[in-house]
Amino acid sequence: MRLRQNLTIRQKHILWAWGLLALPVIFYVVIRFYPTGNAILLSFQNWNLLGDRTWAGAENYIKLWHDDVFWKVFRNTFVYLLLGTPISLVISFLIAFHLDRVRFMHGFIRMLYFLPFMTSAVAMAWVWRWFYQPVPVGIFNNILASFGIPQINFLNSTTNALPAVLAPAVWAGLGFQVIIFMAGLRAIPQSYYEAARIDGVSGFTILTQITIPLLKPTIIFITVFSSIGFLRIFDHVFNMTTNNPGGPLNSTKPLVLMIYDTAFNGFNMGYAAAQTVVLFTVLLCVSLLQLYLLRDR
Amino acid sequence: MSSLTLSDLRKSYGKTEVLKGIDLEIASGEFIVFVGPSGCGKSTTLRLIAGLEDVSVGEINIGGRVVNNLEPRDRDIAMVFQNYAIYPHMTVKKNIAFGLRTSKLSKPEKEARIREVVQILDMEDLLDRRPNQLSGGQRQRVAIGRAMVRNPAVFLFDEPLSNLDAQLRTQMRLEIKKLHQRIQNTVVFVTHDQVEAMTMADRIVIMKDGHIQQVGTPEELYRNPVNIFVAQFIGAPSMNMLSASVRDGRVMLGDMALPISAANLAEGMPLKAGLRPDDLMLNPADPLLEGHVTLREPLGPETLLYVETTLGEVILRAPGKNPPEVGEVVKMGALAENIHLFDALTGEVVK
Structure with missing residues (x-):
C-alpha cells in the first residue's frame, strides 16, 4: 500500500493501463505473434506435420519462384483485389448515396442490404452456384434464355469462373460498406450542402468538390478493409468450386486456397508457410501503399 | 440595392x-x-x-x-x-x-x-x-x-x-x-x-x-x-413586473397609488406594472416601494441590487460607489413616464 501511495498520478495511470492491457497483450502474443514468428521460421524448414522439422534454407522460396501454379494464383489474387475493391467501392457508394435520400421504408431497405453480410458464406455460395446452373435450373441462364440469348457457362469456364465467384463475394461485403458510407455521409454537416445550394453549384460539383473529399477518411477505411478482404478471399471460392477447389484449371484459385491445399492436402508445411509469408508481405505492402496514396496532404 | x-x-x-x-x-x-x-x-x-x-x-x-x-x-x-x-x-x-x-x-x-x-x-x-x-x-x-x-x-x-x-x-x-x-x-x-x-x-x-x-x-x-414579452425580452436585467390593480379610480401598486391616470381602465382590472432596473430611483422624494437588500452584484460602474419587497423581488441598478449594504432597507420610486402598465390577462400594454 505504501508503495502505491508513493506513485505519482501519472505512474498510477500507467500501472492501470498496463494492468488492463495485460490480458489482451498476452493473448495477442500467444495467438498472433508466436504463430506468425513460427510460420516465418517454418518457411525455411521442411515438415510434413508428423515427422521432424528439417532445415531447408531458402529452398521453399526458390521452389515458389519457379512454381507456375503460384504465379497463376498470385495473378488471380490480384485480379480479385483489383476488380473487387473498386467495384464494391463504387456500388456501395452509389447505394449509400441514394439510400441516404430515401425516406420510404428506409430501415427495411437498409436491412435488406445488410442481410448478405450476416449470411454464412457457405449458404450464400451454394445459392449462387444454383443461380449459375444451366437452363432450366439456373435463374441467370433462364433469364438469358427467355430473351433468346445463348447460355453462358459461368463456373465451368476458365474466363468466366473468376468473375462469377467474385460477384457473390462483392455482394456479401456490400451491406457493411453501405452502412459505413451512410455513417460517413450523415457526418457531413447539412449546412455545407445548403451553402452550396445558395451558391447554385451543380449536383456534380457538389458530389466531386464537397461530398467525396469530405468522405475521404471513410473511403480510406473501406478501401483498406475491402482490399485485405479480397486478398484473403477463400471461403467463397472454396464453396463455389467444391468439386475441384480453385478450378477449373486453377483459374479461380486465390493464394489462401493454395496455402490450404499445400498444407492440408500436400502436407508440405514448410512450403505452405513460405506462401503465407509472401501473402503477409503482399498484404502489408498493399495496405501501406494505400495509406500512403490516400494520406492527407 | x-x-x-x-x-x-x-x-x-x-x-x-x-x-x-x-x-x-x-x-x-x-x-x-x-x-x-x-x-x-x-x-x-x-x-x-x-x-x-x-x-x-x-x-x-x-x-x-x-x-x-x-x-x-x-x-x-x-x-x-x-x-x-x-x-x-x-x-x-x-x-x-x-x-x-x-x-x-x-x-x-x-x-x-x-x-x-x-x-x-x-x-x-x-x-x-x-x-x-x-x-x-x-x-x-x-x-x-x-x-x-x-x-x-x-x-x-x-x-x-x-x-x-x-x-x-x-x-x-x-x-x-x-x-x-x-x-x-x-x-x-x-x-x-x-x-x-x-x-x-x-x-x-x-x-x-x-x-x-x-x-x-x-x-x-x-x-x-407593446406587451410584457417584449418588455422583458429587451434589456438586461429584465424589466421588473409587479402586480397592480385599479381601485377607486386609481392604479394601485400594493398600498401606493401610482402617479398615473386610470381614466380608461375598468375598476378592479388586474394589471402588471413594469419598472426597468435603470428607471428605479433610490430613496426618492415620493417612494413607491420599500424592501431590504438581499443580494448585491457589483459590476464596477454600477451595482445591481436585489431587493425583497412585499410585492416580490425587484432588481435595481444602483451606483457603483457606496451602494446600500445587504440587509439595509431602501425606498424606491420611479418617474410616471417610466412606469409601464400592462393588462395582466392579455399581456398587452395599456399605457
Whole structure:
C-alpha cells in the first residue's frame, strides 16, 4: 500500500493501463505473434506435420519462384483485389448515396442490404452456384434464355469462373460498406450542402468538390478493409468450386486456397508457410501503399 | 440595392404551423435583426427567404420580384451559417472563390472581385490557409467573404456569432456593423441574443411562437414595448413586473397609488406594472416601494441590487460607489413616464 501511495498520478495511470492491457497483450502474443514468428521460421524448414522439422534454407522460396501454379494464383489474387475493391467501392457508394435520400421504408431497405453480410458464406455460395446452373435450373441462364440469348457457362469456364465467384463475394461485403458510407455521409454537416445550394453549384460539383473529399477518411477505411478482404478471399471460392477447389484449371484459385491445399492436402508445411509469408508481405505492402496514396496532404 | 417584403408568410411542417403569418417590409440597405427565444420561427423565416425551405402560404418579394418558386441561387441572396459552412478541405481562397463558381464573370474579373473582398475583410495573409489553421473569428470572416464575393442584394446571417467566445463576439459584432455601413447592402440577421439585436439593428423584429410581437428601432422597443414579452425580452436585467390593480379610480401598486391616470381602465382590472432596473430611483422624494437588500452584484460602474419587497423581488441598478449594504432597507420610486402598465390577462400594454 505504501508503495502505491508513493506513485505519482501519472505512474498510477500507467500501472492501470498496463494492468488492463495485460490480458489482451498476452493473448495477442500467444495467438498472433508466436504463430506468425513460427510460420516465418517454418518457411525455411521442411515438415510434413508428423515427422521432424528439417532445415531447408531458402529452398521453399526458390521452389515458389519457379512454381507456375503460384504465379497463376498470385495473378488471380490480384485480379480479385483489383476488380473487387473498386467495384464494391463504387456500388456501395452509389447505394449509400441514394439510400441516404430515401425516406420510404428506409430501415427495411437498409436491412435488406445488410442481410448478405450476416449470411454464412457457405449458404450464400451454394445459392449462387444454383443461380449459375444451366437452363432450366439456373435463374441467370433462364433469364438469358427467355430473351433468346445463348447460355453462358459461368463456373465451368476458365474466363468466366473468376468473375462469377467474385460477384457473390462483392455482394456479401456490400451491406457493411453501405452502412459505413451512410455513417460517413450523415457526418457531413447539412449546412455545407445548403451553402452550396445558395451558391447554385451543380449536383456534380457538389458530389466531386464537397461530398467525396469530405468522405475521404471513410473511403480510406473501406478501401483498406475491402482490399485485405479480397486478398484473403477463400471461403467463397472454396464453396463455389467444391468439386475441384480453385478450378477449373486453377483459374479461380486465390493464394489462401493454395496455402490450404499445400498444407492440408500436400502436407508440405514448410512450403505452405513460405506462401503465407509472401501473402503477409503482399498484404502489408498493399495496405501501406494505400495509406500512403490516400494520406492527407 | 433591393427591398424585401414578406406578406402573410406561413410555414407548416405537417400539422404544426411554425410561422403564423409574417408581414414585414424591409427597406433597401436596412439592417434588420430577427430576435426571439428558440423555436420562435426566426431561423425558419430566414431559411424561407433563402429558399432552403418551401413557403406554405404567403409571398416573399425581393427587389420587386416574387421569389417563392425561385432556386436559392436565383434570389440574389447570400447566407452566412451558424457553423460557417466553410469547407475544411479547401483553402481560404478556394472557399471564397466557391461562391463565384456559377457566376458568368471572366476569370480576371473573378480574381479582382476576390481580391477586393479579401482586402475589405483584411485577409490577404490567410488566403492559402486551411480552415483548421484559422481562429474562430477568422473562419467567421471567411464565411462572410464567401457571401460578399457574390455581391448579393440581401445578406442573410443565421446566428453567426453564437459559436464565438464573448470577447470575440463583441468584436465581430462591431466588424459586421462597420462592414454594413461600408457596403450598404440589405441585411437580415437572426440571433437569440437581445444585446446583439440592440447594438446592430436599424430595426428589430421580435418574434415569439411564429408571430411577430413588435417591429421597431432598438430605442422604440426599449422605451415603448407593446406587451410584457417584449418588455422583458429587451434589456438586461429584465424589466421588473409587479402586480397592480385599479381601485377607486386609481392604479394601485400594493398600498401606493401610482402617479398615473386610470381614466380608461375598468375598476378592479388586474394589471402588471413594469419598472426597468435603470428607471428605479433610490430613496426618492415620493417612494413607491420599500424592501431590504438581499443580494448585491457589483459590476464596477454600477451595482445591481436585489431587493425583497412585499410585492416580490425587484432588481435595481444602483451606483457603483457606496451602494446600500445587504440587509439595509431602501425606498424606491420611479418617474410616471417610466412606469409601464400592462393588462395582466392579455399581456398587452395599456399605457
